[in-house]
Amino acid sequence: MDIGKNCRISWKAHLDKSINPKGIHIGDNTWVLSGAMILAHDHCRSLKADTYIGKNCVIGVRSIIMPGLSIGNQVVIGGVAWLQKVFIRIVLQQEILQRY
Numbered sequence: 217m218d219i220g221k222n223c224r225i226s227w228k229a230h231l232d233k234s235i236n237p238k239g240i241h242i243g244d245n246t247w248v249l250s251g252a253m254i255l256a257h258d259h260c261r262s263l264k265a266d267t268y269i270g271k272n273c274v275i276g277v278r279s280i281i282m283p284g285l286s287i288g289n290q291v292v293i294g295g296v297a298w299l300q301k302v303f304i305r306i307v308l309q310q311e312i313l314q315r316y
Contacts, residue, residue: 217231217233217237217238217239217240217241218238218240218241218242219240219242220242220243220244220245220246220271221244221245222244222245223242223244223245223246223247223248224246224247224248225242225247225248226248226249226250226251226252228250228251229248229249229250229251229252229253229254229275230251230252230253230254231248231254232253232254232255232256232257232267232283234257235256235257235259235264236256236257236264236265236266236283237256238266239256239257239264239265239266239267239283240254240256240266240267240269241266241267241268241269242254242269243269243270243271243272243273243289244271244272245271245272246269246270246271246272246273246274246275247273247274247275248269248275249274249275249276249277249279249295250277250278251277251278252275252276252277252278252279252280252281253279253280253281254267254269254275254281255267255280255281255282255283256283257283258282258283263283263284264283265283265284266283266284267281267282267283267284267285267286268285268286268287269281269287270287270288270289270290270291271289271290272289272290273287273289273290273291273292273293274291274292274293275293276292276293276294276295276296276297277295277296278295278296279293279294279295279296279297279298279299280297280298280299281293281299282298282299282300285299285300287299
């Protein structure tokens with residue numbers, strides 16, 4: 217499990233440490249709020265996959281992040297969200313201007 221600098225993880229958050237304990241990667245300055253679940257395995261589907269959360273993110277209250285999900289930088293996941301098979305990437309306006 218990799219947790220970046222200045223992260224805030226609620227003591228009521230659930231980070232998957234059972235089957236794939238090294239499968240969670242959280243970037244710097246990310247907040248994981250109360251009751252959020254970040255999973256790195258799914259026993260029903262026999263799936264063991266790394267889950268990535270970028271820098272400066274907020275994972276809302278009671279959200280569920282399924283295994284294998286990659287969340288980009290500066291993303292806010294609303295409360296009670298359930299994310300599976302979704303890849304989120306926010307491109308900042310400065311990044312777009314630098315490309316052109």
